[in-house]
Amino acid sequence: MALQAPEMGSGVALPAAAAVAQRAPSGRPPGSRLITPYLFLLPFFVVYGVFLLYPVVDAFRLSFFEQTGISTPEFVGLENYRELFTDERYLKALLNTTLYALASVFILSPLALLVALAVRSFMVPSANMQSFYRVAFFLPNITSFVVIALMFLLVFDVDFGLLNAALQGIGLQGFNWLRSERLALPSIVLVAIWTFLGINSLYFLAGLQNIPDELNEAAALDGAGRSQIFWSVTLPLLRPTILFVLVQATIFSFQIFEIPFLLTQGGPSDASLTLAIYLYEVGFRQFEQGYAAAIGYSLALISIVLAGLQLLLFRAFGDD
Amino acid sequence: MTVGIGRGGRLAQIVGNAVLLLGVFLTVMPFVYMVCASFKPGNELFSFPVRILPDSLYWGNYRLLFEETSFVRWFGNSVFVALARTILAIALSLMAGYAFAKFEFPFKRLLFLLVLGTLTLPLYVILVPLFGLMTDLGWTDTYWALILPFTAQAIGIFLARQQLLGIPNELLEAARIDGAGEWAIFTRVVLPLAQPIIAVMGILFFTASWNDYLWPLIMITSDDKFTVSVGLPTLVGPYSQEYGAVMAGSFMGTLPIVLIFLLFQRRFIEGIMAGAVKG
Numbered sequence: 035m036a037l038q039a040p041e042m043g044s045g046v047a048l049p050a051a052a053a054v055a056q057r058a059p060s061g062r063p064p065g066s067r068l069i070t071p072y073l074f075l076l077p078f079f080v081v082y083g084v085f086l087l088y089p090v091v092d093a094f095r096l097s098f099f100e101q102t103g104i105s106t107p108e109f110v111g112l113e114n115y116r117e118l119f120t121d122e123r124y125l126k127a128l129l130n131t132t133l134y135a136l137a138s139v140f141i142l143s144p145l146a147l148l149v150a151l152a153v154r155s156f157m158v159p160s161a162n163m164q165s166f167y168r169v170a171f172f173l174p175n176i177t178s179f180v181v182i183a184l185m186f187l188l189v190f191d192v193d194f195g196l197l198n199a200a201l202q203g204i205g206l207q208g209f210n211w212l213r214s215e216r217l218a219l220p221s222i223v224l225v226a227i228w229t230f231l232g233i234n235s236l237y238f239l240a241g242l243q244n245i246p247d248e249l250n251e252a253a254a255l256d257g258a259g260r261s262q263i264f265w266s267v268t269l270p271l272l273r274p275t276i277l278f279v280l281v282q283a284t285i286f287s288f289q290i291f292e293i294p295f296l297l298t299q300g301g302p303s304d305a306s307l308t309l310a311i312y313l314y315e316v317g318f319r320q321f322e323q324g325y326a327a328a329i330g331y332s333l334a335l336i337s338i339v340l341a342g343l344q345l346l347l348f349r350a351f352g353d354d
Numbered sequence: 355m356t357v358g359i360g361r362g363g364r365l366a367q368i369v370g371n372a373v374l375l376l377g378v379f380l381t382v383m384p385f386v387y388m389v390c391a392s393f394k395p396g397n398e399l400f401s402f403p404v405r406i407l408p409d410s411l412y413w414g415n416y417r418l419l420f421e422e423t424s425f426v427r428w429f430g431n432s433v434f435v436a437l438a439r440t441i442l443a444i445a446l447s448l449m450a451g452y453a454f455a456k457f458e459f460p461f462k463r464l465l466f467l468l469v470l471g472t473l474t475l476p477l478y479v480i481l482v483p484l485f486g487l488m489t490d491l492g493w494t495d496t497y498w499a500l501i502l503p504f505t506a507q508a509i510g511i512f513l514a515r516q517q518l519l520g521i522p523n524e525l526l527e528a529a530r531i532d533g534a535g536e537w538a539i540f541t542r543v544v545l546p547l548a549q550p551i552i553a554v555m556g557i558l559f560f561t562a563s564w565n566d567y568l569w570p571l572i573m574i575t576s577d578d579k580f581t582v583s584v585g586l587p588t589l590v591g592p593y594s595q596e597y598g599a600v601m602a603g604s605f606m607g608t609l610p611i612v613l614i615f616l617l618f619q620r621r622f623i624e625g626i627m628a629g630a631v632k633g
Contacts, residue, residue: 078511152374232381
């Protein structure tokens with residue numbers, strides 16, 4: 035992607051000259067054009083610098099200190115990071131979050147692709163029907179995580195919940211979804227699938243719409259069957275979208291907070307503790323700011339590495 | 355797709371739609387139950403067997419919500435915070451996006467890459483020091499803390515720049531020749547042409563602010579400054595017998611966003627999808 039408008043060429047090299055040349059007709063004092071862009075940038079970058087860049091740097095500094103509450107910070111080098119490897123609660127949270135991310139990548143994303151394929155395919159011929167599905171599946175995406183969690187508290191309730199009532203209605207047995215160590219995390223995954231299926235389907239739908247119909251028609255004329263078209267035309271052309279959805283799913287999975295926090299508080303016995311919940315507890319209940327900062331950086335690092343790996347994998351298998 | 359409906363195609367069509375409709379049913383059901391529960395008294399909500407529709411329309415939950423909790427206040431706070439944050443974020447994004455789209459200046463590429471680099475930075479990285487900064491500024495438990503830190507949105511710069519690149523340079527030059535100042539050019543020429551992306555950003559930022567939970571949870575301690583998102587879960591505690599009121603609040607708290615969604619459906623989806631790669 036070109037970062038500057040084409041007609042401006044390599045203006046970065048000689049900005050002053052370019053600015054003067056463009057300024058000439060208006061006859062304002064020289065140099066006024068030169069600071070104009072910076073004046074437009076100023077408000078954004080003041081806020082950005084104070085509330086984003088400074089905290090990013092400060093978090094890095096903090097992660098090398100031991101600081102609890104308002105005590106005097108003590109430099110401990112890499113101790114906070116070393117502690118991560120032996121902290122059982124952290125490792126449990128990492129495991130849970132990773133399992134959750136795997137479910138997003140291997141269950142949620144393929145499901146979303148299937149929905150998109152179905153909506154886009156011959157199965158839903160009318161445009162009205164297509165937009166009906168679109169709106170319906172999109173609803174969870176505009177609902178706040180808080181409301182989603184409050185709704186699902188009622189859905190998962192062991193005695194009076196909708197889900198158990200439905201299960202018992204078809205002759206099955208209900209479960210204590212949120213208070214069972216075995217089912218707490220799968221329950222969170224269920225809610226996540228419910229929440230994010232729609233938006234991911236929409237991403238895939240947008241990707242599918244970018245594939246020209248002529249390609250499918252040409253393949254069909256050449257005698258390719260439907261599944262053959264899917265594997266050799268649709269899927270390869272959809273690769274950028276698939277990559278985007280998977281990277282997105284991975285990054286956001288590592289930030290899951292509200293839904294488990296409000297549904298299970300990370301319990302029972304940390305069965306649904308996520309990295310973000312643990313960071314919140316360490317930073318804002320135990321007030322161990324240094325350690326919380328280290329957890330924050332580990333969270334960012336892990337999701338960046340995983341997203342990078344996916345990028346590399348896609349490159350590796352990319353060139354057919 | 356125009357691949358014809360062949361053998362079994364009809365059957366596949368019926369099965370496919372049945373599965374999709376089941377999906378819609380499962381998606382919509384929790385919402386339906388939320389609305390129904392908001393019209394049930396506590397003893398009916400927690401009774402056996404579980405029924406979806408209320409026996410009769412019971413308004414007690416709404417009365418409780420409006421008269422005995424600070425819900426109305428929270429709703430007002432949410433509106434105020436979301437509006438302030440959205441307007442400021444749009445203004446900052448448009449100004450900076452304009453500079454990136456229509457000016458050449460030293461360090462332009464570097465600054466732009468810096469912003470893009472933080473596009474997906476998790477809030478959790480800066481949570482602790484940002485809280486410390488708010489404490490130092492004396493902003494804990496104030497609206498400032500909810501509004502200002504989130505007005506510099508990387509995605510906003512990205513969207514604004516993308517849209518403003520399309521403005522012809524001749525238009526801006528013509529205005530300059532007519533003697534218009536840079537600020538006048540921005541407000542009279544650029545802003546009107548930026549309408550579509552303003553709508554997209556507005557929806558994106560407003561929804562994000564309205565649904566925000568963790569940050570206000572950390573920053574706000576007094577009940578009368580809560581937003582809807584932070585306030586609602588606090589009702590689960592003291593009013594546990596009144597879960598119907600919690601559902602009433604959830605319903606009322608979701609309504610504004612759903613209304614905006616239904617009104618501006620196309621722009622809305624555009625806004626939420628804004629991060630998606632194109633082509």
